[in-house]
Amino acid sequence: MSFVSNVYISSSLNGPHPPNSQIVSRTQEGNEADLYPRGGFFGLKNIKRYLVVERNKTESEVITDICIISEDQSVPSGFSEIKRTFEKDDKCLQKDERLCVAKGSFHTSQKKVTEIAITSDEDFARNHLYTSAGKLNGLHLCFKVEVSARLSDAKRASAADKKRAAPPPPAQPSPSRSCAPRLVSPLDGLQFSLHDCVSNGDASSRQKFKKSNIALQNQDEIVSKYFYGFETEEKALRKIH
Numbered sequence: 001m002s003f004v005s006n007v008y009i010s011s012s013l014n015g016p017h018p019p020n021s022q023i024v025s026r027t028q029e030g031n032e033a034d035l036y037p038r039g040g041f042f043g044l045k046n047i048k049r050y051l052v053v054e055r056n057k058t059e060s061e062v063i064t065d066i067c068i069i070s071e072d073q074s075v076p077s078g079f080s081e082i083k084r085t086f087e088k089d090d091k092c093l094q095k096d097e098r099l100c101v102a103k104g105s106f107h108t109s110q111k112k113v114t115e116i117a118i119t120s121d122e123d124f125a126r127n128h129l130y131t132s133a134g135k136l137n138g139l140h141l142c143f144k145v146e147v148s149a150r151l152s153d154a155k156r157a158s159a160a161d162k163k164r165a166a167p168p169p170p171a172q173p174s175p176s177r178s179c180a181p182r183l184v185s186p187l188d189g190l191q192f193s194l195h196d197c198v199s200n201g202d203a204s205s206r207q208k209f210k211k212s213n214i215a216l217q218n219q220d221e222i223v224s225k226y227f228y229g230f231e232t233e234e235k236a237l238r239k240i241h
Contacts, residue, residue: 003146004113005059007066007101008052009035009092011085018086021054027139028119035118035136037094049085049092051141053116060224063113065102066143068134071095078102097136107223115144 010017013025027033036049067076075081079100082092093099104111117130119140125132130142217225 002055002057002114003062003106004053004116004143005056005062006054007063007082007099007116008054008086009082009084009099010050010052011048011087011089013048013050017052018054020056021052024051024053024116024118028117028121028124031120033118033139035093035139037137049137051116051118052086060106060220061103062106062109063101064104064109064111064145066113066116066133066141067100068136068141069098069100071098073098075100076102093136099133099136099141105220105223107227108220111145111147113143114146117142117144 005020006018008018008021010023013023015023017023024033033050034048035051036047065079067079069075075098079102082099082101084090085092106112115130117124117128118136119142120138121127122140124130124140125142128142128144130144133141133143135141
């Protein structure tokens, strides 16, 4: 599955556009997908605005949500507004239309945008299981998301299923105190003591202890470092079948 890593607004069909990007030049019905109203600034008719969708598998972040707000609305929490065209030469859209996107980690985000469509059909989103972001120049901007269950939720669900499926254990007679087995902990017999740098305040020991500390990593850094997508195995299986 290829996810959308970024979106831009471009003033040209010819680019140059970012690598691994695709310009949405046509609506789902085959008409021009120009996002700027006819006439443009001061009646100029050559102003165009097109949506550019980028898919880059090496990006650590992906688009997780899209919305269109009006001029008097505040940018929603977690979103950022696309204010300028990719060419950085002018404002993206007309005054009362503002395009905002939310981004999240490729490895840990629960929602990821997979498809973006521009259409003149107001029922397109409902009929094709898309989410409507709003309207730009009378056209509906729709997107499709993939929702993945969090690992902790999946573990809890699996544990609950096992608990429901497991038959109740048979009743066992309680052993008398004289024959009950003694439970032995793996930590029995171990002696614990404070480190020298804590117990006696030895500065040299404390400095040595600090140097041996391992750098902490957050969840995104750990998942990014050890993530493996099994793409090679999947390609091999497709060739076999």
